[in-house]
Amino acid sequence: MNFASDNSGPAHPKVWEALTRADQGYAMPYGNDPLSLSVADRLRALFDVPDAAVVLAATGTAANALALACLCPPWGRIYCHRQAHIEEDEGGAPEFFIGGGKLTLMDGAHGRFTAETLSRAIAETPNGIHSVPPAIVSLSNLSEAGTLWPLAEIAEVVGIAHRAGMAVHLDGARLSNAMVAGGYTPAELMRTGLDAVVFGGTKNGLPGVEAVILRDGTKQQELERRRKRGGHLLSKHRYLAAQMDAYLTHDLWRELAGAANDAAARLASAIGTEALIHPVEGNQIFCRLSRAAHQRLHAAGAQYYLIPEASLEGDAHQLLSARLVCNWATTQDQIDAFSALL
């Protein structure tokens, strides 16, 4: 019963098979092997951006920071949700890679901000040489609250940003879950006009690989230079490429995200709508548990995060907030066991 994170589960067997295949014999290092070269083109085709700049990286933090640094000058401002991963969970990586930058935080229900909130935030930014000027809007899909951005809302954000001379970055650590849940394809997503997309694999069954996709293909060189100086160009790059290649083959990304989303839907159903803090639209569940339930679950070895952290001791009736995350390997047995303990 491990629902702590989609980072906690095992990688998918097909990926290990691909890694084993890729390990045969010798290959050119630093991304010059055939698999590395072809997988970038597969990504361009999947997202229907044939000229895009594309690289792989081993972490989502690196992928986001590289994308942002290619779009944001050191004196630029990024608008994002108050709970955005780039704000809360990346240890200052965006500022490091950008060489400065400033994040302006927007509130919004369920991890998303509205077009109106964005417009107001831009309007309230002081003009002039003393201020840090607008450069980027960043959104996470799935959001940090586990919710989905509909295509129309993404397009609206892109429109506002572009009219204000800004680029739009999408943190897609759980983009597969979002696209499966939202019923849209990578190509349809890109048609909203997004400038940078991080297409995550690590949270969806890969050992560790994320793709950075920049619409502006003239930035390929800059993207690679930034990756190199960030220490993110792996010498044995075939092991990154093999993961991503397996992920794209027969839409494995879709299969795994679908399994995770389905598991979350079933778990949410067992928990009951009235206990949910945010709508469950992907593979994450934010819900309220009584401390008594938490004590039972904890005693049975269930793993998940309380946000904020809370003691096992105390009023048994008190409601605690929990985050539960399903992944491709979540079993019905786990869900049943959890439900039974509830």
Next chain:
Amino acid sequence: MNFASDNSGPAHPKVWEALTRADQGYAMPYGNDPLSLSVADRLRALFDVPDAAVVLAATGTAANALALACLCPPWGRIYCHRQAHIEEDEGGAPEFFIGGGKLTLMDGAHGRFTAETLSRAIAETPNGIHSVPPAIVSLSNLSEAGTLWPLAEIAEVVGIAHRAGMAVHLDGARLSNAMVAGGYTPAELMRTGLDAVVFGGTKNGLPGVEAVILRDGTKQQELERRRKRGGHLLSKHRYLAAQMDAYLTHDLWRELAGAANDAAARLASAIGTEALIHPVEGNQIFCRLSRAAHQRLHAAGAQYYLIPEASLEGDAHQLLSARLVCNWATTQDQIDAFSALL
């Protein structure tokens, strides 16, 4: 006949087995799994620095840059050999992670600099507020010329550096090869007084992992903060830990480096001493080949680098400079085939 790089060969089967084992079930992410915690202590024990700050990273460039950034202020100067990897091959990563810094390049035969050269370089550095002051001496072992640093010479460098108020960093991308060749242990190496060591695995049979070891254990927090903001804290950290754990088990690092060094010795013997540019002390060979030999080898599919690059066409008698690298998987057949074509 692939002698292009020790990055080109396959990873060792024992490492894949360890990865498969580590993949069973759920594990805490971000280095909080048992394997990640224990492998840091194994490294401390191996290098006999029980209080050292230790982290793993996926690339040597990241490992070097993290170590340097923990020891060098943004306005500090690093002394290294003119061909040092941190100068020539890391795309500016040291300057990026340090947030500035300046590398002062020293000449020296066979990839090493002498104590006298170092002392002179320090003495020639201007004093005062206008200059970038001395902070670090960095050496590579094996050097970029494939040569070995004897313990006594390392200790001499450390002595000079410490008397000048500087720390010493060792780039150990091929440190296993060096220690096997030099007949010294990690603990003996550390006893020279080194402040930072990067213990490489990627060039010696691992898919991709390097350890950063800082003698000053109070820097553990800083090292982890820098790794995180560099995007180098892998969520599924167990896959880094498993590689390093396998590497340490039954001294696999020693076995693999020994095999690579032995192969290089046999290949060097076939090439002949008179053709060698640098002494062969590890797993790298720098030698002269006639263009005619190069043409034959190339036609037979042999892979290696000419430094500088040279055309296949031209005077058949002209001597070209080549770099050949052996790895743990280099076979006697490959060596024999190469020798026969010579």
Next chain:
Amino acid sequence: MNFASDNSGPAHPKVWEALTRADQGYAMPYGNDPLSLSVADRLRALFDVPDAAVVLAATGTAANALALACLCPPWGRIYCHRQAHIEEDEGGAPEFFIGGGKLTLMDGAHGRFTAETLSRAIAETPNGIHSVPPAIVSLSNLSEAGTLWPLAEIAEVVGIAHRAGMAVHLDGARLSNAMVAGGYTPAELMRTGLDAVVFGGTKNGLPGVEAVILRDGTKQQELERRRKRGGHLLSKHRYLAAQMDAYLTHDLWRELAGAANDAAARLASAIGTEALIHPVEGNQIFCRLSRAAHQRLHAAGAQYYLIPEASLEGDAHQLLSARLVCNWATTQDQIDAFSALL
């Protein structure tokens, strides 16, 4: 009738005299002239921190950024008021000099935050490696709303910060005005435990000089290195020193700030308490004007800022928000003329 800024008025004649005196003959450059050396000690004595690290800089932005960079690691977090100058008006200089950093913005009436707000902000900062950890609390005195920090409140902030392992920085662009208004001396101010103070002169009658004072004198070298690499070590440093020396002589800083504060009090009195947005505690006035009044004032050539900007055209009864700043040279005639037009 120029109330646009205390940056807009002339420098005081005594300062020009001091500059002329300092210009006689030859002097060692880069702060090694006698005047530069003595003025640092005069500052240490005035603030009663005999071991403090002290440098001069030509701008407040530089002075703040240098102070913050000496106290905040590149991965550190700064807590400040939402309207702080370091957040709104320095074009990202703090992040540039820190090499990263992140500002957490606190709300609070009249440009100040309460101890409770600060405590809550600290408590709400996530722990752990993924977050940017607390490093500095920064306050402005006078605040950006023109209000004064009482000594007791500063001491309370320092206590909270120190208990949380943080340092405290005071942006003192208008510190002279604050100390005169609050009736406390520089030495009393430092006894609150502040770690870094910027003592401004530019807004109080000097052509352009600010002092950075760090309690921890071991940071003198770092502070000078950072100033040099920031391009802020003036070769003809005597011209900075002469300004500051004149400023300290016979407490000129106190005389000029007193004149500015008095002028503001008289102007505020003419405007009337009911129109004030913030209490007038120094030399800044934030007040509401009808558009009709604004039209009359504008026609008569009065200069001040409307915040936010507003058109001259429109409903004559609409109330607009204005900022009026007095300086040492503000005359009673200007005040009378303004009052008459109101």
Next chain:
Amino acid sequence: MNFASDNSGPAHPKVWEALTRADQGYAMPYGNDPLSLSVADRLRALFDVPDAAVVLAATGTAANALALACLCPPWGRIYCHRQAHIEEDEGGAPEFFIGGGKLTLMDGAHGRFTAETLSRAIAETPNGIHSVPPAIVSLSNLSEAGTLWPLAEIAEVVGIAHRAGMAVHLDGARLSNAMVAGGYTPAELMRTGLDAVVFGGTKNGLPGVEAVILRDGTKQQELERRRKRGGHLLSKHRYLAAQMDAYLTHDLWRELAGAANDAAARLASAIGTEALIHPVEGNQIFCRLSRAAHQRLHAAGAQYYLIPEASLEGDAHQLLSARLVCNWATTQDQIDAFSALL
């Protein structure tokens, strides 16, 4: 007898007059006063680059670093002479403002490098993603050896750089001395194709101001943003503008540089050609003195630098190397007194 530096002497009276005039009454801060706006256009006209991006800064280090940062990506390489001010005397400011960067040092007689040396340095720079790629050539005119760059040689350097896709920066701390000595105008200088010029005033009789001129006028915004975040936008900017305005009026820059150059020529003549280390082409003299002469001069209060530093005690016949710098205020009496002591 102060020949220590052209930074050591007084500022010219006309500049103080201009400052006094500028100090009358109120002026818009931050460069929005009429004088600040007009002086930028005067500079554009003087250098015949009507669309150029232009700002003023208070130090040469800031001016150089700002110019370089606008032309060099964080991962770029700068080629300069081994003794360049940006390498030896700016405390790492170029790397700080660039956010990385790497300086490749070229040797060359008398402070200049040849076209051949530059071409070879470029050719020897490794290609590929692992290397720091060429971005800028920087030259100093006058050079650090006090020598002059002829227009034809500058044009040759520009040609090589542009063909290699690089920009060219000219550090003109003593550009007035160079132009007077070389008999060319600012407009003729720019016609060589230079991309960035720093036009210094501080070493030539101003209290402290330098102009940054970037040929590419689209960089005006970036240049101003970088200046602001570097803390180099002075609020009372009229005091920078007034200095530069006086400098341009009736070609004061030319008059002062001519006086300094003439004084140096006379002093060099007194010293004698055979003692000169570098040709005297501007206002700097590098020469050999016996220790006996040095002892006499020192006893009489003469000030200048020995490079390297040397003791007053020792062999009286030993030749020491000295740098002597004249400025606009150097008198014939000083020269005569020095000559008499020789």
